[in-house]
Amino acid sequence: MGAKHFGARVTRLEDPALLAGRGRFVDDVKLPGALHACFVRSPHAHAKLVSIDSKVALIMPGVHAVITAADLPDSMRTRRLPLLLPNPALATTKTQHPLARDEVCYVGQAVAVVIADTRYIAEDAAAAMIVQYDVLPAISDCRTAAEDNAPHVHGDLSSNVAASFRMAYGDTDAAFADAAHVFTEGLWQHRGGGMAMETRAVLASHDPASDLLTVWSGTQTPHLGRQALADLLDRDLQSIRMIAPDVGGGFGPKAIFYPEEAVIPAAALKVARPVKWIEDRREHFLCATQERDQYWEMSIAVDDDAQILGVRGRMLHDTGAYVPWGIVMPYIASTTVPGPYVVPAYQLDTTVMLTNKVPTTPVRGAGRPQAVFAMERLLDRVARELNIDRTEVRRRNLIQPEQMPYEVGLLFRDGKPLVYDSGDYPRVQEKALELADYDGFRERRRAALDEGRFIGIGIANYVEGTGLGPFEGVTVRVLASGKIVVATGATNQGQGTRTTLSQIIAEQTGCRLDDIVMTIGDTGAIAQGVGAFASRQAVNAGSSALVAGQAVRKQLVALAARTLDVPESEIDLDDGQATSRRGNKPSIGFGDLARLAQGIPGVSLPAGQAAGLEHTAYYTPSQAAYCSGTHVVEVQVDAMTGGVKILRYTVAHDAGRVINPLIVDGQVQGGVAHGIGNALLEWMQYDANAQPLTTSFADYMLPMATDVPTCAIAHVEIVNPLNPLGVKGAGEGGTIPAPAAIISAIEDALTPFGVHFAETPLTPERIVAAMRAAGAYERLFAA
């Protein structure tokens, strides 16, 4: 068997159906008699909800119902959506009601839902709803939210502070007092939305005969969603089945439980018909959670050799109107700053402000790109001020492999001390520089300048805590047909979960990849589950697949040995068959073994034989798995227009053992594209009244095929000692250091003009403004 599956470049099992147009996304699920929903949403960022008049809407032909908060089931009317991640630092635990009751706190907040024969009619009727509001002052900017006389984001909260906390170790005061050099940077960082190509989607159907409520949702976390819905409806878990079928991208925002996931099932119960809601892109801009603004004021203390003595500062985070995921992004950001470097003393004071905008929750990277940007900008500043090469400053400060496991001195978001399990940061950086031909850049720059082109190179390092618990499960069961049925609570929004888990299970059991029938993202298939976030599925579900596969292998071998009457050590499993190495090599198929393991009605099983060939494993990681990497990017900047073209992009990373290089390369490349969007393009803008200004792909720009080069990627595989597969997460590392590396490269390209940047996204107009302020154009035209 060897590396037949694990570690091989196996093409994806998901692909054929998706390529033929036979995928099954929520909107592809057709139920007889299904009705369609359109939400009535607040046009104001902050207002008192005075009255809702549904009379006109209700008499329109084809309209079946209008549901407001008052029409929701008793159990749902007064309750709020779950707070998925409590934290003692939270000053408020406010999440929203499924439908607004008396106050709306962001534009797009759901106020009512219209149920009609078609979406077209539902939209007409939603436009005919008369909702009266008393408009209240709104907070748009998290900096003004902190001012003394600022209006309040919520009428019943006397402060706009959602949380404030300090993350620290070591003696920063002493470090800064004795330092030869102290440098300070003020940074603005914005991230934007997940912008999966499939918008959110919910379909709910109640079967009165079985009292089963089935909900299809384009979610990353169906098991968590089922629990939330059960709580809101006072239903038993087993009377709800939540299914995440094919999901068209996740990237974080689909990991939370949304108002629509509560209201659409409630509507289906109320009208006794299936009800479908498909979010449109404008709604996605208004109502799907995002990441947004952070303001950092950071200082670094170094000695004359650029050795880091301490890092300290403050960070202000815009969390939006509610805290459905608590303070997870600013928390992660504040623990990610030290990264791969030896930082003897560290202190960050974070303030999380409420604003009248859609809540923020993790987007690919989850606060880490901002932390990496802060640290890497400081190191670039040190390099510039002390006139040392940027890569050398980093090299001098990297944690050495012999220091592993390395205890940073903080508590990570998994509740465990932040201890890097393994890694070789100097080697990863060297690998990236070599692949990027860093040494040849000086010559490339000289040649470019001769042609009047400004090119620059940037570098950034990161460490990411991935593979977070609490657990994920995998069931492996052999059927009498010879098929291997697999169920998992892990979910798939494009990561190739089906393929990688199949590789592991085929490797362990000796079954054929084609014989695996996997159910993913269905609460009906496995009792417990968590879902996709924090680059956790290879670690959690992958390890469970390994454990379950090993257990079933043992069962297959034991039963085959008994049946073929040879010792277990003489049995080989391959190609769906158990074969004896003895005599004329008799064999028996997995299907026949499964039939034997079912026994005969009324007849006792032989001693030692369990019922059926199956095992369910729930792997629980002891702590996060820390992956790392280095990005090197080369850009060309048009000095006149501020246009940035990425010429080369190089990634070296350590995600532990690679299960499938095809898929990991795809994750890295896709992650880089997301990072390019964050660095240069994506900006969710609001006006002073917190009205969203960028609500289409014409205003909010995503990277196109001409914006993203094909990356050179090197895997440095350092086995994670803490899980049986030796893996670390790989889903977000492509995104995390990209903005830091790209902004560094742009600044480097414009070295002749002495301009500096401390922001993302860095748009052409901001580059031109900086050039103008630096007097660059006078110099260019004089030349």
Add this chain to the structure above:
Amino acid sequence: MGRQAARMNVNGKSYARVIDARLTLADFLRHEINLTGTHVGCEHGVCGACTVLVDGRTARSCLMFAVQANGCEVTTVEGLTPEGKLSVLQQAFIDNHGLQCGFCTPGMLITLTELLRDTPDPSEQEVREALTGNLCRCTGYAGIVAAALDAARRLRDADKQETT
């Protein structure tokens, strides 16, 4: 609401329906005749997931009313190959990891089918420019571009073999 008769040929099959005049071609394909391979990602003509061929040319089915396709030949992702088989381009997408979630993929395939028909030997830059009308959030485009170039090569090779 105005209703109109529409007749069109989709993937070689004739369909006649009386439909709302405002029904988009995308919704007609997805919900009237159940060809759900065509996806709707933005409803304002930018993302390109809904791209289909109308009389052989790419069109945004979210920006067209179904009645505007009256009398037209429409090709969707389901019509790229006979049932149960994959085209050279589709196979190249598998081999080059040209898709992750698969939501944008039907639009990508349609756009590239047109490109490879009209430009059998495209440069990488031509492929990338052709794809600027199709957004992908998952892949970072590398696999899609590689798949297009790989498919072009395979199609040219097959062509050469046929002519020799």
